[in-house]
Amino acid sequence: MLDLHRLRLLREVHSRRTVHAAAEALGYTPSAVSQQLAVLEREAGTPLLERIGRNVRLTEAGQVLVTHATRLLDGMEAAEAEVATVAAGRAAGVVRVASFQSAFLSIVAPAVRTLADTHPDVRVEAVEAEVEQAAPALRLHQLDVVVGDEYEGQPRAVHADLQREDLLREHIRLVLPESHPAAHLEKVPVAQLADIAWAACQPGTGHREMQVRVCRDLGGFEPDVRYSSDDFLILLELVQTVGAAALLPDLVLSRGAPGVAVRLPAEGTVGRTVFMLTRQSRTPAVAAVAGAIREAAGVSLQPGRSPSSHPNRASGRPRSRR
Incomplete structure (x- = not known):
């Protein structure tokens, strides 16, 4: 029987292109990852990776396994979230959020404060990160929500496999x-x-x-x-x-x-658009966090806070970077 943990390692290597990069991302040594992948190949009964210079790529069999691994990991996440929700009687679980800094301060932080009251069984872990680095981690289930920005005339990469929602x-x-x-x-x-x-x-x-x-x-x-x-x-x-x-x-x-x-x-x-990315399937906890972020974004630039209502000068001192 194929091991789900080893399938996740295979998917990491596929996404990051090298065993070393996958090992660093997961906190393992490259030799430990290589050993686990060798076991997975024995379990599968066929080679799953081939080396191309310093990088590696999946064989046809490896591609099949990664496709199924993604579905299995999505199903496992949904099952864990549903069990946590049933046990708590409401949305529960850990939701990991990444955001650029000015949205972190004006949108994510107020959302976390609101969630502490409305969804006390949802634990939010937030980190500052740019969308280019965060989107791959979202696919790999290392993050659950990403808040990014897009300047007018400078479109970001289209992530067709992810769900994008423009916030403001x-x-x-x-x-x-x-x-x-x-x-x-x-x-x-x-x-x-x-x-x-x-x-x-x-x-x-x-x-x-x-x-x-x-x-x-x-x-x-x-x-x-x-x-x-x-x-x-x-x-x-x-x-x-x-x-x-x-x-x-x-x-x-x-x-x-x-x-x-x-x-x-x-x-x-x-202009600049602030948007939110999640995986296509949102667990109840992720949906709760996404809703709180959406609500916080809706009030972040209300009159009295935005310089549009004070065209000559804004008062106070800023505390965000981006």
Whole structure:
């Protein structure tokens, strides 16, 4: 009889392409994984992996087993969730959530607080992670819910095997020093910021790509990006202290941006969508967490919190990065 644990190892190796990467992800040594896979091949009576350079790929028999392993693991998860629900008399179990940081603070944390009252038998474990790293872990049942972001004009990869739900769309706003000549305008032409230094996230990030694209497409210039950090608080500090400009989303600015001017671009709007990913089949506990996240997202940018209701300046100090 095939062992479900070994089938999971096979699926990890298939997803991560190397035995070493799968072992690291699961907390095993590569030799331990190799030994377990050798046992699985003896159980199956046929080779399941073949080496291609430093990577490995599944044989046809290995592909068949991985397909069935996914169904079996989904069924096992559903069975465990149903047993926990029956035992508790309501939704119960552990739900693992990953989110980028500004949504973690404004959406996930309030959702967890609500769930403590509405679903006390659901244990939420949350971690900060970007969607590119989190989506594979979602498939492998290492995560259950992923909250990600997608800048307008920069679509994320389509995950046809996962369920995507858009939570909110927020504006991306120009943040500039109050001393800048354009700061008094209700909407600022991006072209008027061609001679100012810019602060942005690190090269290769969606935020950096968005900021460069906006300056090129709306302003007609290549931005002078002198300051780089993936921490939005640092970017805001750079606007305040060294007079840089930046493009930042509502979820960050809604928590306050003292001493700077927050404006929409005059040439047109720029947006970001915050979305949620789960596996296609949601257990009662995952459905409860997804519902709480959806509800928290619905109030995260209500008037009074969003800079759209305070076009000149937001008050307070931000505490999120992304």
